[in-house]
Amino acid sequence: MIIDIHGHYTTAPKALEAWRKRQIAALGDPAAMPKASELRIGDDELRESIEANQLRLMRERGIDLTVFSPRASFMAHHIGDFSVSSTWAAICNELCYRVSRLFPDSFIPAAMLPQSPGVDPATCISELVRCVEEYGNVAINLNPDPSGGHWNSPPLTDPHWYPIYEKMVEYDVPAMIHVSTSCNPSFHTTGAHYLNADTTAFMQCLTADLFRDFPTLRFVIPHGGGAVPYHWGRFRGLAQELGRPLLRDHLLGNIFFDTCVYHQPGIDLLLRVIPAGNILFASEMIGAVRGIDPETGRYYDDTRRYVDAAHIGEATRYAIYEGNARRVYPRLDATLKAKGH
Amino acid sequence: MIIDIHGHYTTAPKALEAWRKRQIAALGDPAAMPKASELRIGDDELRESIEANQLRLMRERGIDLTVFSPRASFMAHHIGDFSVSSTWAAICNELCYRVSRLFPDSFIPAAMLPQSPGVDPATCISELVRCVEEYGNVAINLNPDPSGGHWNSPPLTDPHWYPIYEKMVEYDVPAMIHVSTSCNPSFHTTGAHYLNADTTAFMQCLTADLFRDFPTLRFVIPHGGGAVPYHWGRFRGLAQELGRPLLRDHLLGNIFFDTCVYHQPGIDLLLRVIPAGNILFASEMIGAVRGIDPETGRYYDDTRRYVDAAHIGEATRYAIYEGNARRVYPRLDATLKAKGH
Numbered sequence: 165m166i167i168d169i170h171g172h173y174t175t176a177p178k179a180l181e182a183w184r185k186r187q188i189a190a191l192g193d194p195a196a197m198p199k200a201s202e203l204r205i206g207d208d209e210l211r212e213s214i215e216a217n218q219l220r221l222m223r224e225r226g227i228d229l230t231v232f233s234p235r236a237s238f239m240a241h242h243i244g245d246f247s248v249s250s251t252w253a254a255i256c257n258e259l260c261y262r263v264s265r266l267f268p269d270s271f272i273p274a275a276m277l278p279q280s281p282g283v284d285p286a287t288c289i290s291e292l293v294r295c296v297e298e299y300g301n302v303a304i305n306l307n308p309d310p311s312g313g314h315w316n317s318p319p320l321t322d323p324h325w326y327p328i329y330e331k332m333v334e335y336d337v338p339a340m341i342h343v344s345t346s347c348n349p350s351f352h353t354t355g356a357h358y359l360n361a362d363t364t365a366f367m368q369c370l371t372a373d374l375f376r377d378f379p380t381l382r383f384v385i386p387h388g389g390g391a392v393p394y395h396w397g398r399f400r401g402l403a404q405e406l407g408r409p410l411l412r413d414h415l416l417g418n419i420f421f422d423t424c425v426y427h428q429p430g431i432d433l434l435l436r437v438i439p440a441g442n443i444l445f446a447s448e449m450i451g452a453v454r455g456i457d458p459e460t461g462r463y464y465d466d467t468r469r470y471v472d473a474a475h476i477g478e479a480t481r482y483a484i485y486e487g488n489a490r491r492v493y494p495r496l497d498a499t500l501k502a503k504g505h
Numbered sequence: 506m507i508i509d510i511h512g513h514y515t516t517a518p519k520a521l522e523a524w525r526k527r528q529i530a531a532l533g534d535p536a537a538m539p540k541a542s543e544l545r546i547g548d549d550e551l552r553e554s555i556e557a558n559q560l561r562l563m564r565e566r567g568i569d570l571t572v573f574s575p576r577a578s579f580m581a582h583h584i585g586d587f588s589v590s591s592t593w594a595a596i597c598n599e600l601c602y603r604v605s606r607l608f609p610d611s612f613i614p615a616a617m618l619p620q621s622p623g624v625d626p627a628t629c630i631s632e633l634v635r636c637v638e639e640y641g642n643v644a645i646n647l648n649p650d651p652s653g654g655h656w657n658s659p660p661l662t663d664p665h666w667y668p669i670y671e672k673m674v675e676y677d678v679p680a681m682i683h684v685s686t687s688c689n690p691s692f693h694t695t696g697a698h699y700l701n702a703d704t705t706a707f708m709q710c711l712t713a714d715l716f717r718d719f720p721t722l723r724f725v726i727p728h729g730g731g732a733v734p735y736h737w738g739r740f741r742g743l744a745q746e747l748g749r750p751l752l753r754d755h756l757l758g759n760i761f762f763d764t765c766v767y768h769q770p771g772i773d774l775l776l777r778v779i780p781a782g783n784i785l786f787a788s789e790m791i792g793a794v795r796g797i798d799p800e801t802g803r804y805y806d807d808t809r810r811y812v813d814a815a816h817i818g819e820a821t822r823y824a825i826y827e828g829n830a831r832r833v834y835p836r837l838d839a840t841l842k843a844k845g846h
Contacts, residue, residue: 308691309691313656314655314656315654315655315656315689315691315692316691317691318690319690319691348656349659349660350649350650350656350657350658350660350705350709351656351705351708352705352708352709352711352712352743354739354743355704355708355711355712355739355740355743356701356704356705356708356709359701359704359731359732359736360697360700360701360704360705360732363696363697363700363701363704363732364691364692364693364697364701367692367693367696367697368691368693368697370693370696371693371696387736387739388735388736390700390732391700391701391704391731391732391735393735394729394732394734394735394766394771394774395700395728395729395766395767395771396768396770396771397766397767397768397769397771397794397798397805398695398696398728398766398767398768398793398794398805399696400768400798400800400805401767401793401794401795401796401798401805401806402693402695402696402793402794404796405793405794405795405796425735425736425738425739426736426738426739426742427737427738427739427741427778428738429737429774429777429778430735430736430737430738430774430778432774433735433770433771433773433774436770437768437770437771452739452742452743452746453738453739453742453743453746454742454746455742455745455746457738457741457742458745459741464738464739464741464742465742
């Protein structure tokens with residue numbers, strides 16, 4: 165089977181965005197703040213938003229299952245305070261859970277967290293618990309920069325983040341390291357901030373010993389690892405310069421990259437440089453790059469075509485499409501096994 | 506001949522660093538501020554610092570000429586005010602000029618600017634003029650984030666920067682877009698901040714029309730363009746999504762990438778994806794990655810080996826080693842021609 169470990173609910177019914185706009189408009193005016201219960205989206209609307217979009221494309225491309233989380237750019241943790249993020253995360257996570265119930269063979273949920281700048285990440289635990297225990301989430305998305313491009317949180321290797329890691333280890337769920345919208349005019353959200361965050365997170369891990377403290381903690385760095393595989397020699401050399409172990413020993417037991425790289429040469433580089441056991445198939449469809457590449461006549465984000473065209477053996481292809489996802493997301497594997505897959 | 510367009514004076518005599526430390530220690534105490542004239546470095550010291558280091562490696566690697574600028578991580582524009590940056594830039598630029606006079610066949614200078622956070626870039630013009638007119642500089646290094654990792658300047662496409670561009674166009678000198686030390690603990694300087702800045706700068710240009718205002722303005726994006734070539738499909742798709750022209754028409758008349766990518770697969774990707782006319786040979790030697798790669802037994806930053814090993818024709822190799830540099834750096838070309846090269 166083919167598992168796409170990186171999909172967001174980018175096509176949610178318009179009522180969701182309308183509710184969020186009301187929430188944002190009411191910042192600082194508690195009386196005007198909409199209640200979560202005021203958002204009403206029926207199952208038919210959910211079905212339609214998925215069938216016409218993600219599910220249609222999954223069928224066209226032969227993708228069996230998507231790990232499905234709330235729209236990354238809409239997490240916008242920089243907006244409002246913890247209470248605002250908390251209500252918003254609960255709503256978004258519930259919608260992804262409902263999608264996973266409506267299409268249990270095609271979607272399995274991953275959670276966004278109610279992060280908020282300057283707020284102790286421990287405040288995210290109750291939502292994390294709810295999403296894993298009640299909603300069957302198999303992973304979380306962790307935003308290393310809840311400020312939205314001002315980068316004023318401690319590095320991911322700082323004990324600041326440990327409460328989340330402790331819970332991740334307890335539940336054996338990985339985190340995709342994924343920022344949200346940039347509110348810093350220097351950084352285009354999907355063209356700079358996302359890729360920069362991927363590179364930044366990897367380098368934070370390189371310079372520290374986080375995985376000595378949490379040997380089973382697992383991070384998935386999306387968008388093909390940002391700049392990391394392209395500069396793999398630089399990172400190997402920097403690790404050497406800094407007296408760190410070989411990257412393979414230091415990081416590759418805990419860090420994984422997805423295949424959200426939207427052209428053949430990029431995927432070929434990724435597969436050439438990074439061990440196959442650390443690469444997980446993904447497309448982030450429907451996401452930032454929705455068009456058709458005039459050079460190929462195919463969707464840019466149809467990453468299956470690139471992986472299929474790559475010069476790799478069947479065992480490697482199986483690992484990337486399915487095996488690694490089952491290993492890195494044990495709750496996904498358990499769910500599949502319970503269904504006889 | 507082989508021209509390396511990206512070298513910094515990372516091996517300057519210790520007296521330079523000692524002077525800078527005194528300058529930093531005197532911030533806020535004008536009476537303690539050292540004078541530029543208190544820094545005394547003799548020609549023999551300069552010669553030794555170059556002959557034992559950059560020049561030795563250039564000879565070993567068969568590099569004929571290096572475009573040589575002050576140490577990027579030491580620019581540290583975030584320290585002090587304009588006056589502090591101004592004195593520091595003048596000192597550093599003078600040293601690179603002196604190196605270029607001592608070794609006129611091997612080094613040609615490029616200038617750092619006395620940028621300072623929140624200060625009008627027009628204040629950099631007089632140093633730029635001095636470096637071009639008196640010191641024969643053929644390029645400048647422009648820091649898109651003088652804050653050192655807080656990214657609170659307007660994007661490079663904002664009229665904020667136009668005074669510098671006007672002078673660049675007048676002199677026909679390109680700018681390498683190069684940040685300095687990160688003082689933001691999120692960003693490792695050479696493992697994250699440098700690469701992020703490269704990606705960020707490219708995306709800033711993609712979303713705007715800077716080169717319509719300055720058709721002859723030229724930016725060199727170092728470190729192989731950050732994440733850009735690896736994600737070339739993403740950038741092509743984002744340009745399409747945003748209704749921009751094809752990248753080739755929109756940006757590749759004005760933006761160039763260097764070859765500071767420290768392993769063969771990265772260089773191969775760069776050469777496969779980016780038109781040869783937009784790639785300029787460089788190593789940033791002696792820089793961030795000084796060690797020997799245990800996988801090859803060669804220096805990581807010996808980028809000539811990767812370019813030599815790449816499957817490209819002789820015309821392409823000539824363009825990357827020499828032809829493009831002469832075209833993008835016309836004052837370099839003129840200097841070489843004046844010497845009969």
